[in-house]
Amino acid sequence: MADHATPIHPPASGSWRDRWQNFRIRLIADPTFQRFAAGFPPTRWIARRKGRALFDLCAGFVYSQILVAFVRLRVAEHLAGGPRPVAALARDLSLDADALERLLRASTALGLTRRCGEGVYGLADLGAALLGNAGVAEMIEHHAALYADLADPTALLRGGSGERALEHYWGYATAEAASGLSGDRVAAYSELMAASVPMVAEDVLDAHPLDGRRLLMDVGGGSGRFVAAALHRHPGLHAVVADLPSVAELARDRFAAEGLEGRAQVAGLDFHRDPLPVGADVATLIRVCFDHDDARVARLLGQVRAALAPGGRLLLAEVMTDAERPEPIGDAYFGFYLLAMGRGRCRSVEKLRDMLRKAGFRAVREVPTRRPMLARLLTAEV
Numbered sequence: 067m068a069d070h071a072t073p074i075h076p077p078a079s080g081s082w083r084d085r086w087q088n089f090r091i092r093l094i095a096d097p098t099f100q101r102f103a104a105g106f107p108p109t110r111w112i113a114r115r116k117g118r119a120l121f122d123l124c125a126g127f128v129y130s131q132i133l134v135a136f137v138r139l140r141v142a143e144h145l146a147g148g149p150r151p152v153a154a155l156a157r158d159l160s161l162d163a164d165a166l167e168r169l170l171r172a173s174t175a176l177g178l179t180r181r182c183g184e185g186v187y188g189l190a191d192l193g194a195a196l197l198g199n200a201g202v203a204e205m206i207e208h209h210a211a212l213y214a215d216l217a218d219p220t221a222l223l224r225g226g227s228g229e230r231a232l233e234h235y236w237g238y239a240t241a242e243a244a245s246g247l248s249g250d251r252v253a254a255y256s257e258l259m260a261a262s263v264p265m266v267a268e269d270v271l272d273a274h275p276l277d278g279r280r281l282l283m284d285v286g287g288g289s290g291r292f293v294a295a296a297l298h299r300h301p302g303l304h305a306v307v308a309d310l311p312s313v314a315e316l317a318r319d320r321f322a323a324e325g326l327e328g329r330a331q332v333a334g335l336d337f338h339r340d341p342l343p344v345g346a347d348v349a350t351l352i353r354v355c356f357d358h359d360d361a362r363v364a365r366l367l368g369q370v371r372a373a374l375a376p377g378g379r380l381l382l383a384e385v386m387t388d389a390e391r392p393e394p395i396g397d398a399y400f401g402f403y404l405l406a407m408g409r410g411r412c413r414s415v416e417k418l419r420d421m422l423r424k425a426g427f428r429a430v431r432e433v434p435t436r437r438p439m440l441a442r443l444l445t446a447e448v
């Protein structure tokens with residue numbers, strides 16, 4: 067590795083911290099030091115931990131594909147009743163017992179299952195967590211499209227050629243006229259969003275109950291699952307979902323099926339082109355802004371502010387990143403997911419706060435949510 071390594075030069079000047087960092091980096095890149103650190107008792111554990119972290123980075127795609135097999139074969143569901151012998155499970159899954167044991171050993175190493183005795187496996191914490199979460203399983207299946215787009219990551223960074231799988235999947239991201247997207251083009255992503263939004267809805271509505279609010283407008287509200295959750299919690303509340311026409315129809319169907327049609331309306335529109343319905347005293351943008359570039363988000367925030375009634379409040383919830391310290395979900399996962407999709411970026415609280423202020427909102431506040439890795443929440447006043 068070090069034979070091909072580019073020499074690292076210390077900066078001519080800089081703080082002692084920079085000089086120390088540069089010294090460390092040169093040292094770690096040196097193969098002689100690597101060998102020494104791996105054997106020297108005081109540094110051995112650090113070297114092993116870092117080596118393991120680097121190996122996990124190399125092997126991450128294999129781990130993900132083991133997870134896909136685990137989900138597709140519904141292993142967690144088959145172990146929900148308790149530990150089972152491999153042979154019996156193999157019969158249920160129509161899989162060769164050796165192949166299944168290989169999968170179970172791998173999923174045990176990854177914390178999904180545990181070995182309970184010779185040839186017997188049961189669920190471990192991560193496998194059990196999957197059981198209670200249909201949205202995660204759908205997301206794992208959906209990752210097949212992202213996996214295809216990431217096959218050549220440098221081509222992706224260079225802009226690539228031809229339509230990417232995610233670009234096609236999220237038809238609105240790069241469409242010239244998103245309001246023309248047919249029901250077929252929006253069905254898959256709307257279903258995926260409906261499967262994954264309940265946890266976000268719970269966290270947002272727990273962090274910021276809508277007591278005392280009269281009319282909620284959920285902008286980019288998808289097939290209405292967030293609105294349905296809000297209406298079930300707050301019997302005095304009315305709501306409107308503003309989304310693309312074919313998605314708004316899905317929300318209309320949901321409201322009819324859940325007996326909410328008297329309290330929930332839909333507005334089929336393109337929020338980049340058409341005005342939003344006016345008069346709501348609370349608006350929500352749930353997992354919407356990160357799909358779009360800055361200029362469009364700035365315009366959309368201005369539109370939402372103009373549509374809200376005096377005294378109205380906006381709740382903006384999505385994954386946010388840290389301005390100073392890049393982190394895995396916002397910067398690595400969403401950074402590349404949105405790159406494949408063709409639009410959007412994960413923004414920091416500071417960036418969104420600034421955009422909200424520029425759109426005319428005041429008193430922007432972050433309200434802590436239970437699972438910030440799913441969504442952080444900003445509120446802003448008209």
Ligand SMILES: C[S@@+](CC[C@H](N)C(=O)[O-])C[C@H]1O[C@@H](n2cnc3c(N)ncnc32)[C@H](O)[C@@H]1O
Pocket residue numbers: 238244259260263285286287288289292308309310313335336337338351352353354357
């Ligand atoms: C990532 S989904 C989030 C859906 C929902 N808020 C949730 O969290 O499950 C983004 C939503 O924004 C809608 N959307 C995207 N571009 C739009 C546009 N130009 N006009 C109206 N809706 C749009 C999509 O149809 C989709 O339902």
